[in-house]
Amino acid sequence: MRGMHPITLDRAWPLHGGAATRRLEAQAIAAAGPHVLMRRAGLAAARLALALAPHARQVWIACGPGNNGGDGLEAAMHLQHWGRQPCVRWFGDEHRLAPDAAASLARARAAGVPFTDAMPELQPQDLAIDALLGLGSARPATGDLAACIAALNASAAPVLAIDLPTGLAADTGQANGPAVQAQHTLSLLTLKPGLFTGVGRDLAGQVWFDALQQCATAQADATLAGPPPTRTRAHASHKGSYGDVAVLGGAPGMRGAAVLAGSAALHAGAGRVYVAALDSGPDLTTDAPELMWRAPAELALARLTVACGCGGGPQIAAWLPQVLAEAAQLVLDADALNALAADEGLQDRLRQRRQPTVLTPHPLEAARLLGSSTAAVQADRLAAAQTLAERFGAVVVLKGSGTVVAAPGQAPAINPTGNARLATAGTGDVLAGFVASHLAAGSSASEAARHAVYQHGALADAWPAGQALTASALARAAN
Numbered sequence: 001m002r003g004m005h006p007i008t009l010d011r012a013w014p015l016h017g018g019a020a021t022r023r024l025e026a027q028a029i030a031a032a033g034p035h036v037l038m039r040r041a042g043l044a045a046a047r048l049a050l051a052l053a054p055h056a057r058q059v060w061i062a063c064g065p066g067n068n069g070g071d072g073l074e075a076a077m078h079l080q081h082w083g084r085q086p087c088v089r090w091f092g093d094e095h096r097l098a099p100d101a102a103a104s105l106a107r108a109r110a111a112g113v114p115f116t117d118a119m120p121e122l123q124p125q126d127l128a129i130d131a132l133l134g135l136g137s138a139r140p141a142t143g144d145l146a147a148c149i150a151a152l153n154a155s156a157a158p159v160l161a162i163d164l165p166t167g168l169a170a171d172t173g174q175a176n177g178p179a180v181q182a183q184h185t186l187s188l189l190t191l192k193p194g195l196f197t198g199v200g201r202d203l204a205g206q207v208w209f210d211a212l213q214q215c216a217t218a219q220a221d222a223t224l225a226g227p228p229p230t231r232t233r234a235h236a237s238h239k240g241s242y243g244d245v246a247v248l249g250g251a252p253g254m255r256g257a258a259v260l261a262g263s264a265a266l267h268a269g270a271g272r273v274y275v276a277a278l279d280s281g282p283d284l285t286t287d288a289p290e291l292m293w294r295a296p297a298e299l300a301l302a303r304l305t306v307a308c309g310c311g312g313g314p315q316i317a318a319w320l321p322q323v324l325a326e327a328a329q330l331v332l333d334a335d336a337l338n339a340l341a342a343d344e345g346l347q348d349r350l351r352q353r354r355q356p357t358v359l360t361p362h363p364l365e366a367a368r369l370l371g372s373s374t375a376a377v378q379a380d381r382l383a384a385a386q387t388l389a390e391r392f393g394a395v396v397v398l399k400g401s402g403t404v405v406a407a408p409g410q411a412p413a414i415n416p417t418g419n420a421r422l423a424t425a426g427t428g429d430v431l432a433g434f435v436a437s438h439l440a441a442g443s444s445a446s447e448a449a450r451h452a453v454y455q456h457g458a459l460a461d462a463w464p465a466g467q468a469l470t471a472s473a474l475a476r477a478a479n
């Protein structure tokens, strides 16, 4: 792919982690020659800088001690040529410079780029560039480097990060120390998974990509998912064509969760939806008379797509052996996952299942299933989701910012849609209902999971600003 591109939601994008990027970089340098890529990188960054801030007079460029700093020095040189006023704060040691960064330092000096130790007073229309650290960020920044990160984050002008916002881990989307919060990030050579999950989306802002005239030949480590295919309904179809979903959950005090999942399945297109609540009280009055209430024992599990666990409480555990053995297709959420985590016998039954199965844990539920902690799951969300998928032979949806969908033997996908308006009670039940409806309609477990998380996030992204996003409204908004 040639030129620079904003990352948009209308297609899928391959993602490469640090190790794969380093391999591609070495191949590209061997083919193109020394310093060629860094010159391309700096030119791309300078072009994007001017496109983002066409009226900028001052451009403050923070350059680190490695090749990321070299990219910044190249950009400074171009901006100087183009009549802007770049000002570089450089953190390098001339005696320890890599050859490419040393060449860029010499070129910037020859171009007369000014160097400074001070943070200038930037106006809102000016620009700051973060070229402190990229792939080589090895430990938390301290001292002057940390102060520079703080100054960038306090800047009145927008911040463009080169390759990665300083401090963001390319593979995991985590920041273990001070990190730059950019409005734009220009990812070079490859797109890195960390830009799209964990804290990556908050730190990177709008992501741009320039492949530096290379085509990534390496197999992708992950994918940024594209939109699901649009499916039209055949005229000669009927409700039986779209499958039957049953929601099993709703223990006393938590019936709403089962109703939310049922309503979501219904609105997302399931042919028929049954709700089997573990609370034996009267049926909950809902604004969805289409939902059919059943006792759990009445469900013909072997011909149903079952969303199991939504508000199920500890009582759900007793139903799991039968559900795992019989359900034609299965989504395990919330309390069903907690019951599984607490019972190795149930885990064995899950591994023995041959029918399509999707697990939808949030990070704490994933931690319980892995016997680890939420922090450990969040430290590497892609690895946590993949480990669960391989361990249980199921599709796993690890929820949260940059939801990860993993399947055994496949590279994981990061979902690009969604935002923090989804952080409200019950939206997870709605997601389980969406997954169930797509499974019931005939999608594979992997397709159903990817479709549902994309749709769920896209609804939140399109939600009107002044209107509350509640789980029940989200379920009804499905299309």
Ligand SMILES: NC(=O)C1=CN([C@@H]2O[C@H](COP(=O)(O)OP(=O)(O)OC[C@H]3O[C@@H](n4cnc5c(N)ncnc54)[C@H](OP(=O)(O)O)[C@@H]3O)[C@@H](O)[C@H]2O)[C@@H](O)CC1
Residues within 6 Å of the ligand: 025, 029, 035, 037, 038, 041, 064, 065, 066, 067, 068, 069, 071, 098, 100, 132, 133, 134, 135, 136, 137, 138, 139, 140, 141, 142, 145, 162, 163, 164, 188, 189
């Ligand atoms: N080579 C090429 O042609 C191309 C390279 N490209 C660009 O290169 C970038 C990768 O460059 P890189 O490998 O030099 O790593 P980079 O991110 O600059 O940092 C390494 C330096 O930082 C230091 N350091 C680390 N952490 C630190 C800390 N907390 N506090 C203080 N210092 C710290 C570390 O020191 P050390 O750990 O060795 O002591 C070392 O000196 C990549 O992201 C892309 O932008 C593109 O132009 C494409 C072409």
Ligand SMILES: Nc1ncnc2c1ncn2[C@@H]1O[C@H](COP(=O)(O)OP(=O)(O)O)[C@@H](O)[C@H]1O
Residues within 6 Å of the ligand: 334, 362, 399, 400, 401, 402, 403, 418, 419, 420, 421, 422, 423, 424, 425, 426, 427, 428, 429, 430, 431, 456
């Ligand atoms: N900050 C966020 N960004 C994107 N998605 C989010 C965010 N917070 C929550 N979500 C989404 O909202 C849903 C919440 O699910 P869950 O935690 O199971 O909630 P509940 O149990 O209340 O239904 C998940 O799909 C999750 O990915």
Ligand SMILES: [K+]
Residues within 6 Å of the ligand: 068, 130, 131, 132, 133, 134, 161, 162, 163, 164, 165, 166
């Ligand atoms: K950077």
